[in-house]
Amino acid sequence: MATAVKNSDNIASISGQDAGSGHSSLGFRTPPHNFEAEKALLGAILANNNAYDRVSDFLHGEHFADPVHGRIFEAAAKLIERGQIASNITLMNFFEQDGSLADIGGTRYLAELAASMVSIINTAEYGRIIYDLHLKRQLIDLGEQMVNQAFSPEIDHDAVSQIEAAEQQLYDLATTGEFEGGFQDFKTSVITAISMAEAAHKRDGALAGVGTGFRDIDALLGGLHPSDLVILAARPSMGKTALATNIAVNAASDYVPKSENHPGSGAVVGFFSLEMSAEQLASRIISEATEISSDKMRRGTLTNAEFDKLVVASQELHRLPIFIDDTPAMTVSGLRTRARRLKREHDLGLIIVDYLQLMDGGGKSDNRVQEISEITRGLKTLAKELDVPVLALSQLSRAVEQREDKRPLLSDLRESGSIEQDADIVSFIYRESYYLERTEPGQRPDEPMDKFAERVARWQESMERTRNEAEVLIAKQRHGPTGTVKLYFNGMFTRFGDLDTRHNDNY
Numbered sequence: 001m002a003t004a005v006k007n008s009d010n011i012a013s014i015s016g017q018d019a020g021s022g023h024s025s026l027g028f029r030t031p032p033h034n035f036e037a038e039k040a041l042l043g044a045i046l047a048n049n050n051a052y053d054r055v056s057d058f059l060h061g062e063h064f065a066d067p068v069h070g071r072i073f074e075a076a077a078k079l080i081e082r083g084q085i086a087s088n089i090t091l092m093n094f095f096e097q098d099g100s101l102a103d104i105g106g107t108r109y110l111a112e113l114a115a116s117m118v119s120i121i122n123t124a125e126y127g128r129i130i131y132d133l134h135l136k137r138q139l140i141d142l143g144e145q146m147v148n149q150a151f152s153p154e155i156d157h158d159a160v161s162q163i164e165a166a167e168q169q170l171y172d173l174a175t176t177g178e179f180e181g182g183f184q185d186f187k188t189s190v191i192t193a194i195s196m197a198e199a200a201h202k203r204d205g206a207l208a209g210v211g212t213g214f215r216d217i218d219a220l221l222g223g224l225h226p227s228d229l230v231i232l233a234a235r236p237s238m239g240k241t242a243l244a245t246n247i248a249v250n251a252a253s254d255y256v257p258k259s260e261n262h263p264g265s266g267a268v269v270g271f272f273s274l275e276m277s278a279e280q281l282a283s284r285i286i287s288e289a290t291e292i293s294s295d296k297m298r299r300g301t302l303t304n305a306e307f308d309k310l311v312v313a314s315q316e317l318h319r320l321p322i323f324i325d326d327t328p329a330m331t332v333s334g335l336r337t338r339a340r341r342l343k344r345e346h347d348l349g350l351i352i353v354d355y356l357q358l359m360d361g362g363g364k365s366d367n368r369v370q371e372i373s374e375i376t377r378g379l380k381t382l383a384k385e386l387d388v389p390v391l392a393l394s395q396l397s398r399a400v401e402q403r404e405d406k407r408p409l410l411s412d413l414r415e416s417g418s419i420e421q422d423a424d425i426v427s428f429i430y431r432e433s434y435y436l437e438r439t440e441p442g443q444r445p446d447e448p449m450d451k452f453a454e455r456v457a458r459w460q461e462s463m464e465r466t467r468n469e470a471e472v473l474i475a476k477q478r479h480g481p482t483g484t485v486k487l488y489f490n491g492m493f494t495r496f497g498d499l500d501t502r503h504n505d506n507y
Helices: 002-014 035-047 049-054 067-081 099-103 107-115 120-151 159-175 186-202 215-221 240-253 278-290 294-299 304-317 332-346 368-386 398-402 418-422 432-439 449-466
Strands: 229-234 268-273 322-325 348-354 390-395 425-430 469-477 483-490 495-498
Touching: 035 049, 035 067, 035 107, 035 120, 049 067, 049 120, 120 159, 159 332, 215 469, 215 483, 229 240, 229 368, 229 418, 240 268, 240 278, 240 322, 240 348, 240 390, 240 495, 268 278, 268 332, 278 294, 278 304, 278 322, 322 332, 332 348, 332 368, 348 368, 368 390, 368 418, 432 449, 432 469
Parallel strands: 229 390, 229 425, 268 322, 268 348, 348 390
Antiparallel strands: 425 469, 469 483, 483 495
16 A cells, blocks of 8 residues: 555656646746656566557657657667667667767766656556647647737738637647557446447337438438438439428438437537538528529519518528538638537537538648548548538539440449548439430431431430439439439429339328
8 A cells, every 4th residue: 555655646746747747947937847646657667578568558658748858759669669779778870979968977877867757557647638738739839820810910821721720729639649549448348338229129110311302312321320421412403402402401300309309400600601602592591492493583683472481481490400601612721610600609519511622622632532542531520529410512523424324333433433432431422314414316317207206205214214313323322222302303393202103002
């Protein structure tokens, strides 16, 4: 017991106010540090290399306040990771020519460190003290940087962009090198999985994720699941934005907060519209709800009855928990900042991005493929961080148009294979009528009229059969089967709906 008390006392003295308070006798503040904790940790590692395993997950050389201590830690880590012994003797070769080590005693300092070891038991605690003080020093640097930038007279450095950059830096600081993660025993994993299965069983067949409002899609996917990145891709004019707005309205309409008496349903929706303005998007949603052409709304050719219908519909729609951000060329960091704020203030449950290729990669790479890879990786990280599904729309390459069968394939995803790699679900929209419209038959030279009429009749029959039909192809699903879902599509009001394919006269 005496040893345990002694170790606790040492930790208390090492992490005490005198070593890292930041106050000096001269009356000014110095960055927080604790050289005694650094020496104790290095001494424990040099005395017993097993101590390194307790801090290797989160601690690195740059986290030490004393640069010499950081270099000693890195040198010891290299030897240990090679399977060699790190001690004051084996490290001598690393530092014989190191002038900075010579200034504080040379190789004798290594022997002093080995002798300063308190206990290997407390190694992880020393590591946390060192890492925590490193974070505080980084916070001080970040604060000074924020102040200097705020004083900057440059026009490009507006306040909003500075706030977003600062939030991103704080997020990076909080997540880089964090030591809360690591392995968990299989028993814990099994208990968690059983708890999830029990919750699903209690729902009595209800969706596990956010419902899309489309019967057959929800049956195949089980809804849009938290932490999933869902890609919805199609060629232009296929209805990507229309289907996304339909899903947004359906999810928001079904929103009921989780409580003791209700498992919760639907979602608060954050819609990032990089292509259309918020007003255009709202007009489209109103058109879908009222079955009044958005073109008539725009040109002002509505009848009094239609206008009254718009007013009634708008009173219902404005209650929906949908938040639209139409900032163009948004970066992932900007999107993350705003989504985090929406999650904190309104319990965000679904993010929709329209569309992927219009996002700004942040200028980190001149290669567009690499940029798209970083964007999709960022969206997947955001989905996991906020524990909400992210539905991102995407363009397809022109390769689709060159094939006879124009149903999209995973290889058609535009600009990057990482979209397929990072996504949990990849789906495509395909409308055969879109292509049939562009193949209206013309009479060939010397073609008999009856033959021409026969071809026109076949074309009209195909058009009639496919006019209001769309296919959603689930080409990848990480947690379940793939397949094709047929939907009803109304082109005039760009609205999707469930398609009744049973044709049972007994209903």
